[in-house]
Amino acid sequence: MTTPIFQNYTVLESPKKVACHPMPYLYAVYFCHFDAIGTKTFKLQLAGDITGDKVDAIVVCHMDTSGWSSDHAVFRMFGMKHGDALCLVFFEGNLVWIDQPSTIAVSVA
Numbered sequence: 001m002t003t004p005i006f007q008n009y010t011v012l013e014s015p016k017k018v019a020c021h022p023m024p025y026l027y028a029v030y031f032c033h034f035d036a037i038g039t040k041t042f043k044l045q046l047a048g049d050i051t052g053d054k055v056d057a058i059v060v061c062h063m064d065t066s067g068w069s070s071d072h073a074v075f076r077m078f079g080m081k082h083g084d085a086l087c088l089v090f091f092e093g094n095l096v097w098i099d100q101p102s103t104i105a106v107s108v109a
Contacts (some may be wrong), residue, residue: 009046
């Protein structure tokens, strides 16, 4: 793979539903994101701005953070406003369900 670890990516296709991520417990516990609770999950194809290499990524977006504490650390970390949407890229080791057969290869540092 020729893709640098850090580069900007551009969305190349419409999103498809997906995703759950592991929680830090002594046994397997996953936290799942569902549209019903204000989140949307997507499989997106991204293209690197340096090399043009394409990668598939799993992204979970919290579409409305207005129900979160206005003092939540994420607002300070990312310079966001209370209520803004927040999207997170899922990395290797996360559990993902896809509604149709597909191959996903994601590499995130």
